[in-house]
Amino acid sequence: MRVRAIVVRIIRQFFRDKRTLGLMIFAPMFVLFLMNLVFNGEEYKPTIGVAKDVPDVIVEKLEKNDAVIKEMTKETANNQLEKQKIDAFIEMNDQAPKITLEGSDPSVNKAVLVSVQNAFQALAPQTQSLDLKTIYLHGSEDMALFDNFGPVLIGFFVFFFVFLIAGVSFLRERTGGTLERLLATPLRRWEIVIGYVIGFGIFTTFQASLISWFAIDILDMMMEGSFLYVLFITFLLAMTALTLGTLLSAFANNELQMFQFIPLVVVPQIFFSGLFNLETMTEWLRSLSVIMPLTYGADALREIMIRGNGWEEIALDVYALLGFSLLFMVLNVIALKKYRRL
Amino acid sequence: MSETVCIRVEHVSKRFGKKIVIEDITMDVKKGEIFGMLGPSGAGKTTLVKMIAGIAEATSGTIHVLNTKMPNLQVMKRIGFMAQSDALYGELTALENLQFFAAIYGLKGKKQKQRIEEVMELVNLSEHMKKTVNNYSGGMKRRLSLAACLLHEPEVLILDEPTVGIDPVLRQSIWEELERIRQKGTTIVVTTHVMDEAEKCQRLAMIRDGRLIAVGSPEELKKRTNSQTIEEAFLYFGGARK
Incomplete structure (x- = not known):
């Protein structure tokens, strides 16, 4: 009941703030569209x-x-x-x-x-060289760079925007005094965290579906597997981003400090999530990717979209993402102790 | 604890790191009175009311509210707390804000609707129910905050500087309102740094530098120090006037 109150409030706030709503849905589409233009361009004619x-x-x-x-x-x-x-x-x-x-x-x-x-x-x-006949196990001759990047990009944008917006809105709750107000009510700490997870969860499901649909149907991104799996993975990624964002917002005093987490937390994940080939990297550096949620999200999305694989291939990634979300949620509940012990 | 005591503060101290904010305060708040806490900014009033409301915890000493040791979630249901900042959601309308807080206190359906109408009537905002809070003036926000903490008909009302930044006419009407709420049997704890507001309380605690320097009714405090005003009495207890 009390969790529901938070969920309803968050969703109402979303639809009141049209600009943020637009940012979360159209900004990723816009950037994907631009990337599509850049990487899918015709071959250069010298x-x-x-x-x-x-x-x-x-x-x-x-x-x-x-x-x-x-x-x-x-x-x-x-x-x-x-x-x-x-x-x-x-x-x-x-x-x-x-x-x-x-x-x-x-x-x-x-x-x-x-x-x-x-x-x-x-x-x-x-x-004259032999006339080579080439067979593609995955992908095809027409596979553009964008098709390879695409799944990672979808995952990244969902992660990035949810991280930022969830972090900032939780931060505002703290700086605006409403968090203290909530803690003066019999609301339990876990109820606040769960309320946020569900409220944002409903919204991000909607966001992730739109972005994935746009990338696959409009931008014609390569898609071999099931759309539902794509939604499932983007949803899990969004959950990880949400819980990480709200957790880190406890360590920021204002919006600017929240943005400072972008180069520290978000950007490194792009490099390690498989957008670039990690084979040439030193071993210890490569192992850093293990602790980055985007690695699992991007890997699963590639399995589904490029290789057309199903549950068996993505199960491990799913567990990892679930694990991250749960861990961050628990840490969130603990971090709220700073404001009220009960 | 006697039947008439609503809040009992015993040897309460609060430290943030090495800084002592509240030092060994002991006092009682009786049922059905408006209890004022008077003191300059930084005296520790907010910290003390937060501990009474159950948000913060004392470093040492105990606080009992309604015969229960704080903090306690069950008792927090029976307390209404209005913070110094208007803790409202600016994007939402007044109605939506109140619906949210009402739902948190478990009010639903008809009861919820009825209570929202009642408190909005009380703070004179009924016509502005559907307006987003961002379009409210400072005074209106203050009143809406008050309305929000009255929703669940709390037995104890804790108000941190409820009239700060409010014009005299409105301040007058808020105090009249508090008196009406008190007459219904609610115990009210209110902090202020405005001396003339202190006169309207049944009893008063004077706080300076985290210490309780005097407790008593405004009349009593003036008589004891042979002062004309509360301000003079405060100066006496604060050691500035002998």
Whole structure:
């Protein structure tokens, strides 16, 4: 009954604060949309200048390899390279081609070199490589970088926004005097914590469903497994974020101090959650990921969305997330002791 | 403990680290009286009422409220506490705020609705029921806070500086209200640093630097010190005037 009062109040507050509501739902969608544009873009087409003495066959091959070709003299080429109008210049130097690259962007360099290599390879049939047939166990040829990042990003955004909003609203409860007011009532400490968990839980279920639906159906993110599993995992992640946020808010005196937890608690999780390959990292550093909730959330989401796996593969992650939430909840109840022993 | 005693404070001290905030206070609050705690800011009034309300705990000594040692959740149901800050949810309407607090005290349905109407009538805010609290003036918020702690018809009402920042007319009406509540049998403990408010209490405790310097009815305290005003009496007990 008393827990219900808190739940109802939190939900009412949410719908009164339209801006925060919008932030929690549309900000993640907006950022995912931008990421989608950035990582799903077409392959870069290099613009290459060629000297007159470069054989036509090569020029043709280059054009076939999606390069934009411009014929020019060495002087204009130097000028254009300076101005970044072209990415590279090819001339013949005693029968051998010589390439000058603009060189400031590694991804552009790579695109130029690939085109040039392909073109020259076609000229020398003896080095022609075998026609490789490739089979994909997971993913496909069309799998973009975004599909690989996607599950981690969904998990991250849910975690980040819930962490922040839950932390700040609990902090406000403390600084605004309402927490003390609540503790002057017969409300028990665990009832406050559970009230928050359920109130936010209802809201984050709604938030997580919208974000996942947007990413999968609108942004066409790769999705092999069950949507319900995705919801379940994002919900658990949100619970971990909520309980961690409210717990840490006990150690902040104002909103600014709450934000200071972002680089300490949230950002490191991005690096360890599998967005980047950890194989090359020193062992002890890698083991840090064990204590980060996002690692489990992201792993489970990848299992479901990319590999299409079910319960067996995500069970461990689910237990880990549940464990984190429970641990943070208990710590929360203990932290509230600071304000009232009973 | 006798039938007439509502709150009994015995040798209570409170320390925060090395800082002593309350030092060895002993006093009784009788049933059905308005008991004032008078003292400058920082004297320890808030700390003392928080301990009576059961939010804070004494470092040493005991506090009994309604014959039960505090803190105790069962007794806290029978206490109404109004903090110094208006502990309200600004995004919500007055009605929603009161619904929340009423539900926490276990009031529901018809009873809840009836009590909310009653307390809003009492503090003269009935017309502003559906307004969000952020649009309330300072005085209105203060009154709504008072309404919130009256919802569950507490036997003991503890008010920490209820009239701070309120205009004289409104202050007058709040005191009239408190008198009416008292007549229904409620015991009221109220802190203030305004001397003329102290005159309206049945009995008064003067607190300075965490120590109780005098207890008695306003008349008694003035007579004992041969003073015209409470302020003079306070100065006498505080050792500033001999």
